[in-house]
Amino acid sequence: MTLKWHIAKWDKAAKTLDKTAVGVERRYGKYKRELFGKATGRVLLVAAGTGGDFSSFPDGLNVTAVDFSQAMLDKAKEKAAKYNGVASLVRGDVQQLGFRDGTFDTIVTSCTFCSVPNPAGGLAELRRVLKWDGRLLMFEHVRAGNPALGLMMDIMTPVSRIFGPDLNRKTGETVKKAGFEITREFNVYLDIVKIFEARKL
């Protein structure tokens, strides 16, 4: 599956994402606000989607939001404009960001690495653009540790991938392999919906 195919998929998903993600935002909003409240300085929001996460940031930050889907960014414009701080939208691929090394103090992801085509490459790129003392704050869903549930997610993923995200990503392991140290791991629901806080090794 090419990058073009992935972009087309998320362009299509942009039409319905705000409606289908309402339940997720309602249930997990408090966890996101608490996590994103730790962001400081210049912030990179990866895979901004339709901009639903701007409301979870504290006021006054300088947030650069990237997404490879122009349709998502078009939808995100209104929410970015409402943010009480500096918000800019940039079309870009997390696997090849157009920023200099060590640009950002904080990098935030929100259900991002379930859909990045090459998660290891994407995390290596995040490590590059993060300052040496910067923080990576992640709200992600991952493959369950329970073997039966994990197998179920493996079976479901070829179908879920056609319309949206992969369900069986082992994001915690990929974060460590990319050269980060996970300083906090919090289970929001089972061990599937998780918060990771990490820093560069």
Add this chain to the structure above:
Amino acid sequence: MEEYGPAFYRGVDYVSSMLIGALSLGLPYLLIPHGWGMVAMPAGMALAMASAFFVSMAFSRLAAFETAVPGTVISMTVGMFPAHYISDSISHLILIGFAVGAFVQLFFHFYDNHLHGEAGK
């Protein structure tokens, strides 16, 4: 966006699981011929998973992984079960489906209580 308390969401989780349980047992019973033998198992599972998807969509303003994960488990397992061996009454099957859905959701409720919170310590 209005947010509700945990008890409200817990109620939504149980209602959706019970609905998925009833549909997973009832729909294959009604729509798949009893003589299909082994073919009825994957066909029932597919039908049950489709019904779980539609229930999840119907609850999308309130649902999340707490409804989707148990819903998938219920539909994948219950949908494969030859319901006509349990009962030939659709009302009985719906009640049994409600009970199975509630039981599975209860299991996940306790499993989540066990896992929720700081991990890796």
